[in-house]
Amino acid sequence: MTSLQTNNFFAYSSDVKDALLKIRTALDKPERTLIGLTGGPGSGKSTLANHLISHFSAPLAEQVTCLSMDGFHLSKSQLRALPNAEEALARRGAPWTFDSAAFVSRVMNIKQSYQRDDILWPSFDHTFGDPVEDDLKIKKEVKVVLVEGLYLLHQQDGWQASQSLFNEHWFLDIPLDIAIERLAQRHMNAWGLSHEQAMDRINQSDGLNAELVASYKNQADWLIKV
Numbered sequence: 001m002t003s004l005q006t007n008n009f010f011a012y013s014s015d016v017k018d019a020l021l022k023i024r025t026a027l028d029k030p031e032r033t034l035i036g037l038t039g040g041p042g043s044g045k046s047t048l049a050n051h052l053i054s055h056f057s058a059p060l061a062e063q064v065t066c067l068s069m070d071g072f073h074l075s076k077s078q079l080r081a082l083p084n085a086e087e088a089l090a091r092r093g094a095p096w097t098f099d100s101a102a103f104v105s106r107v108m109n110i111k112q113s114y115q116r117d118d119i120l121w122p123s124f125d126h127t128f129g130d131p132v133e134d135d136l137k138i139k140k141e142v143k144v145v146l147v148e149g150l151y152l153l154h155q156q157d158g159w160q161a162s163q164s165l166f167n168e169h170w171f172l173d174i175p176l177d178i179a180i181e182r183l184a185q186r187h188m189n190a191w192g193l194s195h196e197q198a199m200d201r202i203n204q205s206d207g208l209n210a211e212l213v214a215s216y217k218n219q220a221d222w223l224i225k226v
Contacts, residue, residue, distance in 0.1 A: 013226040016048070019170070020055055026144045026167075027063055032114035033144050034107070034165060036152040038220060039172030040210040041093070042179035042186065045148040048172055048224070052146065065142050069149030071122030071131045072103040091205055095151045095212070100158030107147065107165045115140055150209060153216045171220035176210060183210075 026033035039045045049066040056064050074097055079088040088097055109119050123135035138145060151159045153169060163169070180199075183206055187198035217223060 013224075015224045016051070016226060019048075019052055019224060022168075023052065023056075023064060023144055023146075027060060029143075032111065032142070033167045034111055035144065035146045036163075036166040036169045037146055037148040037172065038150065038152045038169060038213065038217075039148075039174065040176065040179050040213040041150065041206045042181075042183035042210070043172045043174040044179075044182070044226075045172055048226075049146055049148045062139075063141060063143040064146070065138060065144075066146045066148065067121055067136065067138070068124065069098070069103055069147065069151070070124035071133075071135070072098045072100070072106075073124060073131050074099055075130045091208075093150075093205055093209055095154050095157040095159060095209075098151070098157075100151075100162070104158065104161045104165070107162055110138055110145055111165050113138075113140060114143070150213050153219045154212075155216070168222065169220045170222050170224055171217045173217060173223040173225050176214055179210060180207060 023035075026035075037045055037049060046068065053061070053064055053066050073092070074088075076089070079085060079092065079097065082088045091097060106119070106121060109117075110121075113119050118140050119138045120134035121136040121138060122131045122133045124130070125132050147166070151157075152162060152166070153171070154160065180202060183202050184195055184198040187193050187201055188195060193201070
């Protein structure tokens with residue numbers, strides 16, 4: 001499914017319409033609202049987040065932002081320095097291959113900084129495959145912050161400390177087989193792989209991560225069905 005098809009699909013989802021209403025309600029509150037959007041690899045988290053943000057025009061658009069946890073990947077050089085470097089590089093994207101402590105600290109700063117300070121946030125350069133530190137700015141006036149990522153509900157590897165920092169946790173509930181096929185198509189388009197090669201790659205890492213993420217969807221406050 002292409003990004004355009006996925007966006008059109010989101011447009012007709014009643015849950016997505018409810019998500020927009022929830023954000024609008026949060027904009028009327030006096031304090032900042034942090035929403036965690038979790039879902040497995042290939043579920044469409046980034047696409048959904050961008051779809052939601054795109055519905056707000058000025059001046060509301062200046063009060064809503066979306067962030068990804070991808071900027072907290074350990075860099076390739078950091079992974080190579082680990083005692084289990086070969087495994088870490090092969091399993092990059094697993095919960096223990098991120099800097100969860102830095103993520104928790106940055107989310108806490110965002111939670112406490114409304115109307116006080118701008119906060120910087122790392123992005124992820126997909127061309128080079130490494131984070132870019134302090135690449136994004138969350139302005140102090142932003143009222144609703146949507147953070148999307150795999151492990152916001154994960155209860156190990158340091159991620160558990162972030163859970164209470166969010167006002168709500170949403171889970172994008174896509175059938176696992178559909179998400180895996182989306183990943184396969186993404187790998188085929190990005191690297192010119194055959195379907196079999198893409199699935200081999202997924203089975204080594206992303207598929208394992210997808211099963212893990214799916215195991216804690218019931219911890220979310222709300223399951224978004226599309």
